[in-house]
Amino acid sequence: MLHIPTIHKFKLSFMATKPQRICHLAETALQVAKRARFMCSTTPTEAEAKAATNMKEAFAQYAQYLNDLNEKRERVVKASRDITMNSKKVIFQVHRISKQNKEEVLGKAEKDLAQVTALHVSRLVKELHGTDFWKLRRAYSPGVQEYVEAATLCHFCKTGTLLNLDELNAVLLPLSDSSVEPLQINVLDYILGLADLTGELMRLAIGRISDGELDFAEMICKFVREIYRKLTLLAPEMDDSYDMKTKMETMLQSVMKIENACFSVHVRGSEYIPLMGSEDGSFSLLTVPDLE
Structure with a gap:
């Protein structure tokens, strides 16, 4: 601890310093402080500069990735719409089927379906080459479902059996480049397409009953x-799929409509005999004699 006389001497010596000298010292200290603050704030280290450059490049790459993905999504949506529109034309073609023109109509429908595959589905496959196509499923799912519906409808009318998923995906394999992962229809889109198929089969059954093809309607x-x-x-295993819940309700309505139509023919079969062009007064449906 300083003695009082020593402190007194220090005060006197400080007071004796010239004012100009004090001002010069203060200005020098202020300049040094400003220079230090300026160097700390505006002169980053080499590591910091490299990190900032890398972050800027990464952000630019990600922004370009998002732009490319959005552009690809637009092209995929366009391809999906073309698949939907042309697949519907195939379905409309199948609805023209009758006893007299079955071979002709199915042949034309199969050619139209092959054209949809070669022109539009192949374009979708090429757009999805080399990408995580599951990220764009929402963009192309409607077209794939309509394609499944058209393909399974043609197959049923020709063979009376169901076109399974493996057989359908086998048609798509030649469209893909062997060096990349091929686009395959997933189980969900296939099942949703089958749900739509039942609606078309309901319309087909009602039309065949009107034309007297009761055995086909029963099949x-x-x-x-x-x-x-x-x-x-x-x-129940797909409880997170709202589309499936909705289509199950529609499917049940289709089943009931077909059953009611066939049941009406059972009960009132004699009213359908003129539609069949039969002159025989006895008519049987499903090996059950007609009601008198």
């Missing part, structure tokens, strides 16, 4: 009922 009824039964077992 459709059994087929649609079996699809509904199998999907009823599967639907």
Whole structure:
């Protein structure tokens, strides 16, 4: 601890310093402080500069990735719309089927479906080459579902059986480059397409009943009922799919419409005999004699 006389001497010596000297010292200290603050704030280290450059490049690459992805999504949506529109034309073609023109109509429908595959589905496959195509599923799912519907409808009308997922994906394999992961229709889109198929089969069955092809309508009824039964077992496992819940309700309505139409023919079969062009007074449906 300083003695009082020593402190007194220090005060006197400080007071004796010239004012000009004090001002000079203060200005020098202020300049040094400003220079230090300026160097700390505006002169980054080499590591900091490199990190900032890398961050800027990464951000630019990510922004370019998002732009490319959005552009690709627009092209995928366009391809999906073309698939939907042309697949509907195939379905409309199949609805023209009758006893007299079955071979002709199915042949034309199969050619149209092959053209949809070669022109529009192949374009979708090329757009999705080399990408995580599951990220764009929402963009192309409607077109794929419509394509599944058209393909399974043609196959059923020709063979009376269901075109399974493996057979359908086998058609798409030649469209893909062998060096990349091929685009394959996933299970969900296939099942949703089958749900739509039942609606088209319901319309086809009603039309065939009107034309007197009751055996064909009954075959459709059994087929649609079996699809509904199998999907009823599967639907609880897909409780997160709102589309599936909605389509299951529509599918049940289609089953009921076909069953009611076939049942009406059972009960009032004699009213349908003129439609069949038969002059025989006895008519049987499903090996059950007609009601008198």
